[in-house]
Amino acid sequence: MTWEVLSIIGTVAFAISGAIVAMEEEYDILGVYILGIVTAFGGGAVRNVLIGVPVSVLWQQQTLFFIAFIAMTIVYLFPHKMLPHWQRWGNFFDALGLSAFAIQGALYAVQMNRPLSAVIVAAVLTGSGGGMIRDVLAGRKPLVLRDEIYAVWAILAGVAVGTRIAHSPISLYVLFIVVAALRILSYTYNWKLPNKSLKTNN
Secondary structure: OHHHHHHHHHHHHHHHHHHHHHHHOOOOHHHHHHHHHHHHHHHHHHHHHHHOOOHHHHHHOHHHHHHHHHHHHHHHHOOHHHHHHHHHOHHHHHHHHHHHHHHHHHHHHHHOOOOHHHHHHHHHHHHHHHHHHHHHHOOOOOHHHOOEOOHHHHHHHHHHHHOOOOOOHHHHHHHHHHHHHHHHHHHHOOOEOOOOOOOOOO
16 A cells, blocks of 8 residues: 555656646646656656566556646646746655655565665665656756755665665655655755865866
């Protein structure tokens, strides 16, 4: 049950996040749907390739595709004067998607009896892979590669699930809230990772 709930939360959150980015970049309706689908399912597709699951498994998620389509349609049909409000919530939906999919990806790897390293990689790719593809298609620098803290929270989720710190439904939901809250706090208060620039000032 936990798996299905996290899958639905992540799919809706990332589909909306992708749709909002597409509208910010003034894409047409097809672009909105494509960017939303890529954001919602791209990370899972990359994860499947790296942990040895056929990519074709992705097409068995017809219910999730339908849910994503409904979510994107609602956002697209939202009154234009209210869209700035939706845009401000883009990071919020992104945080929910990151948390839900990072945990879901880690659970997927654990069920396949993969080692901790693979569980962490599955968490990071599932949680941030779709967002990276979205940003590239939107002509933006991938959020996960900036100095802003992003993938760290997916790693945290992977470690918690892979070491069985979080394994019961209640503990997994608590982990979901914690990871999402940390992501929201990190962009709200502009937490950053150290970075080193090779650019020289003339």
